Amino acid sequence: MDPDHLVEYIERRLAAQEVPIAVYWYAMPEKRDEFTSQFERRRKSGGIQSLIVRERVFDNPNAIMVDVVRLIEAAKAKIVSADSSAGPVDRWAIVLIGKVQLDISNESSPATLPQWFPMLGGQTVDVVIEDISRRVDGSLSIPEMRVTDLSSALFDLEQILVRRLRDIQSANHNTSNQLWDRIRRKDDGKYGEFLERASQALHGIHAKSSYRPSLRDGNSLVARLWSLQRKSSPDELSTAGAALATAASLCDIEDLRAHAYQSFFSVIGRPAMQEEFPQRFGRLILTLVASTCQLVTIAAHADEYPSYPRVLITAVADDLLRSHSSLMRVLLAQDPPKSHEVG
Numbered sequence: 001m002d003p004d005h006l007v008e009y010i011e012r013r014l015a016a017q018e019v020p021i022a023v024y025w026y027a028m029p030e031k032r033d034e035f036t037s038q039f040e041r042r043r044k045s046g047g048i049q050s051l052i053v054r055e056r057v058f059d060n061p062n063a064i065m066v067d068v069v070r071l072i073e074a075a076k077a078k079i080v081s082a083d084s085s086a087g088p089v090d091r092w093a094i095v096l097i098g099k100v101q102l103d104i105s106n107e108s109s110p111a112t113l114p115q116w117f118p119m120l121g122g123q124t125v126d127v128v129i130e131d132i133s134r135r136v137d138g139s140l141s142i143p144e145m146r147v148t149d150l151s152s153a154l155f156d157l158e159q160i161l162v163r164r165l166r167d168i169q170s171a172n173h174n175t176s177n178q179l180w181d182r183i184r185r186k187d188d189g190k191y192g193e194f195l196e197r198a199s200q201a202l203h204g205i206h207a208k209s210s211y212r213p214s215l216r217d218g219n220s221l222v223a224r225l226w227s228l229q230r231k232s233s234p235d236e237l238s239t240a241g242a243a244l245a246t247a248a249s250l251c252d253i254e255d256l257r258a259h260a261y262q263s264f265f266s267v268i269g270r271p272a273m274q275e276e277f278p279q280r281f282g283r284l285i286l287t288l289v290a291s292t293c294q295l296v297t298i299a300a301h302a303d304e305y306p307s308y309p310r311v312l313i314t315a316v317a318d319d320l321l322r323s324h325s326s327l328m329r330v331l332l333a334q335d336p337p338k339s340h341e342v343g
Contacts, residue, residue: 001136001144001310003038006095009136010048014093019108019126021092023068027101027133036097046082050095051075058104065111068127071096073114080116088119102131138310141302145295146317148209153324154292155208158222160331161248161285162202165221166195168249178243183224195221212296222289229290234271241275241283251278259333260284261326264319265291281330288323295320 010024028035032052039050051074057067072079075094082089111127113120138144169176169192180191188194198221205211213223215230228240245251260277266287275283295316298305 001138003035003042005138005142005310006039006136007042007044007048009132010043010093010095011045013132014045014047014091017091017093019128020090020120021072021094021111021113021125021127023071023094023096023127023129025096025098025102025129025131025133026136027099027131028097029099032097032099039095039097045093047089047091048093048095049075049078049082050097051078053096053098058102061104064104064107064129065109065127068129069111069114072117076114076116079118090119101133104131106130134309134311136310137307138313139302139307140295140305140313141299142310142313144310144314144317145299146321147296147299149321150292150296150317150324151211152208153321153328154213154222154289154296155202155205155211156328157285157289157324158198158213158220159202160328162195162198162221164248164331166192166199168247169195175249176247179240179247182228182240182243185218185224212300213293215293215297222293225286225289226293229286232286234269235273237269237286238271238273238275238279238283241281241286242279243282244285245278245282248282250281259326259330261323263288263291263323264316266323284323285327288320288327292320292324 006026013022013024036050036052043050051071053071057071058064060067072094079092106129108126108128110124112124113122115121141147165176176191184191184194197219201219213220213226215223215226218224218227225244229237232240260281262280262284266284269287271283
């Protein structure tokens with residue numbers, strides 16, 4: 001997360017803060033000095049102060065407030081300067097920049113402040129300490145969503161799937177029947193004609209980083225697979241995965257089980273029925289396509305949705321991109337004989 005977003009978050013927390021002092025811990029594994037300098041330049045309230053923690057603290061659960069007061073002492077010059085330059089400050093948010101997340105629950109306890117502390121010197125007040133490393137929220141269009149990377153990965157996956165399906169269909173027309181029955185729409189014509197149109201549509205994409213298939217138009221293969229996933233139960237999706245596996249000759253790829261990464265979405269959406277691995281691999285592709293399409297679309301309408309923890313958004317995007325990379329490696333490892341070029 002960048003310093004701007006942390007400043008915005010702390011400002012919101014300070015405005016709603018009920019205790020005179022709250023200590024917010026934020027884990028930053030590297031470049032802490034640079035991050036803290038940028039944070040200090042961007043903050044507007046004198047009541048917000050930051051401090052890089054370079055020593056071991058909070059090891060003893062019974063001495064947490066002792067450590068808090070010791071850290072406040074370390075920030076004396078900044079706190080006194082802020083109070084005198086910005087006028088009296090009645091609420092403080094002290095941001096501690098650590099290397100790792102805190103291994104304690106959020107705490108609220110009384111602490112006796114140093115005599116020099118503005119307005120509250122020598123008093124015993126309630127102090128809250130909270131690890132916000134996992135709490136800072138963001139919209140679904142923040143950089144951590146990696147929308148351009150997801151769009152590019154989706155384009156690359158469509159490209160290789162269209163090429164593979166065309167090559168296999170040209171050699172054996174019967175392998176695609178079950179898949180085509182599931183994704184065909186009225187007025188589509190023949191399966192080969194649809195793949196040709198999908199191939200030509202890819203040629204018209206000038207920036208794959210902005211690729212966003214249309215579920216309504218359905219003029220791309222991934223849009224059809226997305227639609228198939230949306231209308232299928234987990235068991236039905238597994239059967240559809242078998243149809244895709246047959247159409248794409250996934251059964252012929254060696255070491256499929258060893259190299260295919262199962263994304264989080266594919267695991268939580270697993271069916272009750274037992275799957276052979278080529279069938280599961282087909283379902284993995286369907287789930288990955290649908291999840292990626294959904295997130296890319298949601299990011300374009302982020303203002304219609306709430307904010308979520310930035311660490312969650314990061315983890316979701318990274319997991320999908322890891323799955324894309326894994327599936328692409330498997331598909332490219334044993335490509336059918338080349339008969340058409342796409343993209």
